[in-house]
Amino acid sequence: MNYIKSFFWLAFMGAASAVTPSERPVFRQVAADSTGVDSSRFTYTTLVSGLDEPMGMAILPDYDIVVAERKGAVRYYDNESKELKTIAQFNVFSGIEDGLLGVAADPGFKENNWIYFYYGVGGTENISHLSRFELKDGQLIQSSEKVMLKVPTQRTYCCHSAGYLTFGSDGLLYLSIGDNTNAEEIEGHNPTDERPGRHLSDDQGTTANSNDYRGKILRIRPEADGGYSIPDGNLFPKDGSLGKPEIFAMGLRNPFRVSVDPKTQYVYWGDVGPDTEIKASEGKLSYDEINQARKPGFFGYPYFLGDNEVFPKYDFETKKEGPGKDPLRPINNSPNNTGVKELPPAQPAFIWYGKVPSKKWPLVGKGGASAMAGPVYYSDLYPNAPYKLPEYYNGKLFIYEWIRKWIIAVTMDANGNYVSMEPFLPQLKVVAPMDMQIAKDGAVYLLAYGTNWFARNTDSGIIRVEYSEGNRNPVAAAxxxxxxxxxxxxxxxxxxxxxxxxxxxxxxxxxxxxxxxxxxxxxxxxxxxxxxxxxxxxxxxxxxxxxxxxxxxxxGNTPPAVTISSQSNKSFYWDKSSLDYQVKVQDKEDKVIDPKKLKVSFNYLAFGKDLASVLSSGEPGNLQYANTEKLYTSLDCKACHTLETKSIGPALKEISKRYAEKAGAQETLADKIIKGGSGSWGSYPMPPHADLPKKDAQEIAGYILSLGKQEENIPLTGKIALTNHVGEGTEGAYVLQAAYTDKGANGIAPIKSSSNIILRNPLIQMEDYEEGNVGVVIATLNTGYISHIANITDGKYTRFNHIDLTRIRGIKFQVQEAGAGGTIELRLDSKDGPLAGSLEVKAGKVQNPKTDWKEMTLAVQPTSGFHDLYFVYKNPTAKGALFHLDWMYFER
The missing domain is CATH 2.60.40.10 (Immunoglobulins)
Structure with a gap:
């Protein structure tokens, strides 16, 4: 989510200097397993889930939690009852990333019941409010609102609202505000468009403007009357003569999450970076940053990024580049600047990384990014806390990633300089961490936004992480x-x-x-x-x-009952065979089945193994790209694209519609997936996937294009000739699938149920068993290799799951008489289950491993329905191996 950044110089008249790259510390990484911390001593509890765009949380003294949702809802988690309720609905403007963005409880909440919110005010006035309210007995008293600060904004272009609220240990309140500048139409450069009428595309009028609140971190002291005062030591004089006196740090793009070191008062934040085409020391000048402000300052944007790498001066009129600014003495001569022209020396980022793998910090990964800064932990601040983190984490800064879904602990020296970084709780896969705080009992609270942008996600919620040195808490599983x-x-x-x-x-x-x-x-x-x-x-x-x-x-709503009946075998297909079927649907509440909500499809797939995960969605159609869909979901694509609705990027079905009739569409999309791009769908460029094989990119492009093809339903009853497999080998499968979505009932949302029949080739390799205790041999021969099962001794078995024996007369085996010989018993549903047939194999000795194989058939007693098949191998008198088996073929 593009939301974040900040910093400045001590005395505006030139007392400080910029940090040069040569003065920065040496970087090193720590291996993930070097902490020596027992991961089993961390326990995780999901307190709530299913939130609608949670943006921030406030942990109250009694461990109740207030959550701000972007569309305006204020949610309240009661720690005693473990219940979640809505206690207010703000009237907010929730376009272009705006809305209810920040919440923080007053340090004296236990006595004064004050809580603060930052939100875009609904209506026609382009303004956001920082307000204080009273929260008593779990109820927000909206009539108690005290508007502390009004921030003028623009609502024409997206993006960057930020809006995080947090307190320092000295009682000062910090508010981060994004640059609120047109992130579109920047032509691969930074937003510094000085042409007449283009002021909304010029960050020099916001983040680099000392007389504007946007692109800043503000620092104020709340007062009892609902107002605030300016603390000593902010960036500009208190009289406002050089800029807004509330400003602590400027030159920020999207300072999304802020934390204050409780001992040093150093301020940390993540700044979500731009997407440019400017070459940089690592990829393109599109870095995300973790910043550290030891004092007020200017942090470079839109002139510098990362380690003070310089953006060229781009003339949007002539389309020509010129020399960029000097980090030691940046001058803001934009006609849209209403503040001071000479800015403080630019401060480089603390940690920075782009879309490509980082040489300095390889642990941060690659791809899309949204950097965020969490707390700095000190163990002595939690003297008797039952869940305090191990001493190992003392003095470390926690940073985290919304897109890449990691949390990292950063080690610093006594002066706050970077030393090393390492993963923190990698076993806890938080889906889009949005906020991270440490409660007074030492527990870590994580707010998860969930998979998709701008949506209510089932995998969103609040996670509480507890560490225990002594008695460990049980892990509950309901x-x-x-x-x-x-x-x-x-x-x-x-x-x-x-x-x-x-x-x-x-x-x-x-x-x-x-x-x-x-x-x-x-x-x-x-x-x-x-x-x-x-x-x-x-x-x-x-x-x-x-x-x-x-x-x-x-x-209140019964899931539909979807059944597919057939007189044919429902596990296998053969040459010159057919499948008869009948689909039936019953729903207790719907009574009358809506044919528009019933989908029935039939497909032949070139692959047939591992179809369980493919069919788990219950959605007929498009199955030929099921494996590709699994590849797609393993990448970072889902962070920006959903199937049906616009997220941060266009819906996949919209992409499919746009490219459906264009020649070479699959090649064009594959090229975009690999190289990335911008401008086709708006303000958010797609990150590149340079190391994705072209074949995979083409498969993904084909999958996306297939989503726009409307597949017609087949009849509910019919008979289908099975001919598509001819000449296609033995790996394919036919899939008949039916799904019905009911109308919902009694306040319960609609439910979808599905059923399917999967027909695969009747030739099955014996080494593909689900369970067993035999060995598998891959024997290399002069003409290739042959794999089979061996080490078959008395009492051993192999199991094959869920096979329909309807109309099966026999099972033909490829056998090698390579031992004492014995019996193959076919038993149903357990090793000691009913005997459905047996086959005697003679003793023998192998002369030629390649040719000494013969086909033998086990006659199957008439059996119907699905069973787990156990092949049990018997010869009580034999001391060694009985025989080898290569494959089996089910005969009708």
């Missing part, structure tokens, strides 16, 4: 047998997945549903009325350690 259904809904509640890392601990289990409390590791419960219920499991050990987990049950 499982509900049914999470949706009609009332009454009978479910089984199970805590059997819960665990405790301390040997010998005895656990007790409490379930809370509304006001009801139930006890037991596993129990039955019936929801009698429609509604959405939070089910809270608390697991406690005998030493008082607790862990909790929350899940949700939706009562």
């Amino acid at each position: 499982k509900v047998s049914k999470t949706v259904g009609a009332a009454p809904l009978a479910v089984t509640l199970s805590a059997k997945g819960s665990k405790d890392y301390d040997p010998g601990d005895k656990l007790s289990y409490e379930w809370k549903i509304g006001e009801k409390k139930l006890n037991g590791e596993e129990l039955k419960y019936s929801f009698t009325k429609p509604g959405i219920y939070n089910v809270v499991l608390t697991v406690t050990d005998q030493n008082g350690g607790k862990g909790s987990a929350t899940t949700q049950v939706k009562v």
Whole structure:
């Protein structure tokens, strides 16, 4: 999310100097496993989920949490009841990244109940407010609003609002504000367009303008009457003669997340960088930055980036480049500048990185980026905190990444200079971390934004991380047998997945549903009325350690029942065969099935293995790109694109529509995926994927183009000739799939259910078993290799899951008589299950490993339906191997 930056000089009249690259410390990295911290001593609890664009949180003294959602909702998490509620809805302008952006509780909240918000005011006036409210007994008193500061903005162009609020340990309030400048139409350069009528595209009028609040970090002291005073030591004089006296740091683009070192008062923030075509020391001059302000200052934008690398002066009229500014004495001569012309020496970033892999900091990764700064931790500030972090993290700064989804601990020396960095909790894969704070009990709180931009995400929420030196808290795992259904809904509640890392601990289990409390590791419960219920499991050990987990049950809508029946075999296809089928749908609430919501498709796929994950979405059509879709989701693409709706980038289906009829569309899109680009869809350039193989890029482009093709439903009943596999080898599969989405009921959203039949080739390699205790041999021959299973001795077995034996007469094996011989038994659903057939294999000795194979058929007793097939190998008198098996073929 593009939102962040800042810094300046001590005395405006020239007392300070810029830091040159040669004065910066030597960089080094620390391996991920070098901390010696036992990761099992960290426990994680998701307190809430499903938030709608959470932007910031305020942790109150009693561990209740206030969350600001961008579209204006104020959410309140009650730590005692474990419930989430909405306590206010601000009237906000929520376009171009604006909205309800920041929240912070007053350091004296326990006594004064003051809480602060920063938001874009709804209506026609282009203005944002920093306001103070009273929050009492979990209720926000909106009539108590005191507007402390009004910030004029523009709402014509996107982007960069920032809006983070935080307090220093000295009681000063910090507010970050983005440059609010046109991020479009910058022609691959920095936004310094000085042409008449283009002032909204000139950052020299905002972030580099001492007389403007935007592109700054402000520092003020709140006063009891709802106003504020200017503390000593800000960037400009208190009389406003040289600039806004509230300014602490300027020259920032999008200073998105800010923290203040509680001991040194150094200010840290992440600044989300631009996307330019200017060559730089590492890739292009498009760095994201982590900044450190030891004192007020100017941090370079829009003239410098990273280690004070200089943007050339670009003339938007003539399209020519000229020399850039001098970092030691930058001059702002823009006609849009209403402040001082001579700016302080530019301060370089503390850490910076671009879209390509970083040579200085390889741990930061590559691709899209949104840098953010978290707290600096000091163990002595948490003297009796039960969950304080290990001493190892004392004095370290935590930084994190919204796009790349990592958290990193940065080690500094006594003077605050960079020393090293290492991953922090890499096992905790937070989806788009948006805020990070440490509570007074030492627990780390993480606010997760979720997968998609500008959306309510199911994987958003608040995560609490606890560290324990002594008794470790249990890890609660709540499982509900049914999470949706009609009332009454009978479910089984199970805590059997819960665990405790301390040997010998005895656990007790409490379930809370509304006001009801139930006890037991596993129990039955019936929801009698429609509604959405939070089910809270608390697991406690005998030493008082607790862990909790929350899940949700939706009562009032029954999932549709979608079935596909057939008289044919539903596991395999053969030459000159066909598939008869009938699709039926029933839905308790809908009664009448809406044909527009029912999709039935039939496809032949060139691949047939690992289809379970492919079909998990239950969405018919487009299956030929199922493997490609898995590749797509493994990249950073989902951070900017969704399937149906515009996110930070266009929806995939919109891209498909635009390119559908264009010649060479697949090649064009593949080229864009690899090289990146800008200008086609607006202000957000797509980062390059230079190391993505061209073949993969072409596959992804083909997948995107396929999304615009409307596939017609096939009839609900029919008979299909299976001919597409002819000449295509043995890896393909036919997929018949049906899905129905109901209309929703009793306040519960629509539910989609699906069913499918997958037909694969009847030739199966024996080494592809699901479970077994035999060996696999890959024997290299002069004409290639042959793989088979070996080390088959008495009592061993192989299992193949979920195979339909309807109309199967026999199973032909490729056998090598290479031992004492024995019996192959076919048993159903377990090693000791019903015997469905057997085959005797004679003893023998291999003379020629290549040719000494023969085909033998196991006759199958008439059997219908799906079974797990266990092939059990028997010869109680043999001391060694019995035989080898290569493949089997199911005969009809």
